[in-house]
Structure formats: C-alpha cells, structure tokens
Amino acid sequence: MSAHPYSPAYAAGGFGFVSGALSVDESGTAVAGRMEALEAAVARLSERLGTVGxxxxxxxxxxxxxxxxxxxxxxxxxxxxxxxxxxxxxxxVEVAALPYGATVEIEAIAHRRH
Incomplete structure (x- = not known):
C-alpha cells in the first residue's frame, strides 16, 4: 500500500494530471527559504511528471x-x-497551511506533445 490514497501523477488521453508537489526535500522534510522552497516544489513536480513519462x-x-x-x-x-x-x-493562491510544514505546493496539468 502506498503512503497516500492517490496517485502522484495520472496519465489519460495524452494528458498528465499531477497531484500537488510540496516544497519538501527527497526525505519529505520542508525546505526553508523562499527560492529554495520554490525550487524544491519544482523538483518534486518534475519527479512526479517523470512517473508518467x-x-x-x-x-x-x-x-x-x-x-x-x-x-x-x-x-x-x-x-x-x-x-x-x-x-x-x-x-x-494563498492558503493558511500546507502538509508537512511546506510553504509551496504546485499542481499541474500536462499534455504530451507529439
């Protein structure tokens, strides 16, 4: 069983739907710093995109x-x-809080370009 009851990313009909990627490091610890947090969220987003090619x-x-x-x-x-x-x-969008003490979460929709 996975750690969460959802897919980090899901592909259908040439589209990729990516669950929110948090500003955490590879071990799941929140990353401090403004640009560092944004960069960590993008890194996690890239990893999730990679799971659907x-x-x-x-x-x-x-x-x-x-x-x-x-x-x-x-x-x-x-x-x-x-x-x-x-x-x-x-x-x-500004929110009151994010999981694991993260300060940034990015979700995305992608489309395979042929």
Whole structure:
C-alpha cells in the first residue's frame, strides 16, 4: 500500500494530471527559504511528471498554493526561467497551511506533445 490514497501523477488521453508537489526535500522534510522552497516544489513536480513519462516542457497549466502570497515575485521570476513562451497558464493562491510544514505546493496539468 502506498503512503497516500492517490496517485502522484495520472496519465489519460495524452494528458498528465499531477497531484500537488510540496516544497519538501527527497526525505519529505520542508525546505526553508523562499527560492529554495520554490525550487524544491519544482523538483518534486518534475519527479512526479517523470512517473508518467512527461517533463516540465509538457506542462500547460499550474496552480500554486503558497502560505505567503508575497512569494509571487520570486515565483514569477522562476516561471520565466522554467518555461518558454507561451508559458503555461497559472493560478496563484494563498492558503493558511500546507502538509508537512511546506510553504509551496504546485499542481499541474500536462499534455504530451507529439
């Protein structure tokens, strides 16, 4: 039985649906620091995409959940580096708390480009 009752990523009809990837390290410990947390969440997102044979290049929509909406500027700078034009659509939402003490969670929808 897995640690969670859901799939980290699920592929169907050429799409990949990625469960929220938290700003934690490989052992599940929350990563401190603003950019470090964003980078950790992207690393976990990339790992999850990989489980369905996709990469960040396949992402068409993201939703960021953050415990501090002022992370938006750093996230915007990171987004410009991560994605080429046209960049994926994105929602950016502040929440009261995230699991494991994380400060960032990113979920994504990807589409296989043939």
């Amino acid at each position: 996709m990469t960040l290049r396949d992402v068409i929509k993201t939703t960021y959940f953050v415990t501090d909406v002022t992370l938006r500027d750093e996230a915007n700078s990171q987004y410009e580096l991560l994605f080429d034009d046209p960049r994926p659509a994105r929602s950016f």
